[in-house]
Amino acid sequence: MSSTNTRKNGITAAVLTAFLVAATPLTSHATTLESLTEKGSVRVGYASEAPFAFATPDGVVTGESPEIAKAIFKRLGVQEATGVLTEWGALIPGLTAKRFDVIAAGMYITPARCKQVIFSDPLSKITDTFLVAPGNPKNLRSYADVAKNPDAKLAMLAGSVYTKYARDAGINDDQILQVPDATAQLQAILAGRADAAVSTRLTVKGIAAKGGDKVEAVQDFQDSPDHINYGALAFRPDDTALRDAVNAELKKWLGSEEHRKTVSQFGFDETNIPDKTAAEVCSRT
Structure with a gap:
């Protein structure tokens, strides 16, 4: 073959190669699920609030x-989970900043949060109550009771939905004590900095056990049916494929014997099995 033909063939090959590259779609980046499966691990963001999440x-x-997240991700081929402890109010910013891959902290689905993250379908259905000093000295059995008593102070997790509930009930901001975790709620009651602390019945039950005879849970707490909450896993808005894969496994797994056994150790029972989808809860006003 002459050098001329060689050059011609070389040019032709180069042109053909360039054409093929241009005509071939660019390879898309791996999805989050593919990346997690390849690594074999998922980073779970959580705040310390037993029984929902703790170390x-x-x-x-x-x-x-976290235990539900571990079970579901294993079904998706991700065998390990690493916890990333974060204050409650920093969970969504931490997820956005990619400090972790999923929030697994018993986070409630709310319309406001649905604008910031995408939720899995609910893992649980939760009701609330107050933690108070023995005998409930200020007779606080509802948000309205706190609102009627300007001297009463209510402790709640910073960044939680309880701030909205309190304000909606007419509780002034100077009556609200925002704290980082459940332990701080207990300490606020013991130190007299708060007259009540609001959280889920499950959490309050756990705090009361820690506090012994120095605190108690309000048994006849009066709350709005609209305050029944649904905890879920939260993902970044662009991780819809990951969320959908998780939902598909949740649909098969929730309510199973394995699920019930997994959550019963934390005080959950059949009354906590959810009955709504994330879309239904996000649409609530």
């Missing part, structure tokens, strides 16, 4: 939400 003495993340 064991040796630093392993556990609780209702």
Whole structure:
């Protein structure tokens, strides 16, 4: 073959190669699920609030939400989960900043949060109550009771839905004490900085057990049916494929014997099995 033909063939090959590259769609980046499966691990963001999420003495993340996340991700081929402890109010910013891959903290689905993250379908259905000093000295059995008593102070997790509930009930901001975690709620009651602390019945039950005879849960708490809450896993808005894969597994797994056994150790029972989808809860006003 002559050098001329070689050059011609070389040019032709180069042109053909360039054409093929241009005509071939660019390879898309791996999805989050593909990346997690390849790594074999998922980073779980959580705030310390038993029984929803907390760390064991040796630093392993556990609780209702992380254990469900572990079970579902294993079904998706992701075998390991690493906990990333975060204050409650920093969970969504931390997810957005990619400090972790999913929030597994018993986070309630709310319309406001649905504008910031995308939720899995609910993992649980939750009702609330107050933690108070023995005998409930200020007779606080509802948000309205706090609103009627300007001297009463109510402790709640910073960034939680309880702030909205309190304000909607007419509770002034100077009556609201925002704290980072459930332990701080207990400390606020013990120190007299708050007259009541609001959280889920499950959480309050756990706090009351820690506080012994120095605190108690309000048994006849009066609340709006609209305040029945639904906890779920939360994902970044662009991770719809990951959320959908999780939902598909949740649909098959929730209510199963394995699910009931997984959550019963944290005080959850059949009354906590959810009956709504994330879309239904997001649409609530």
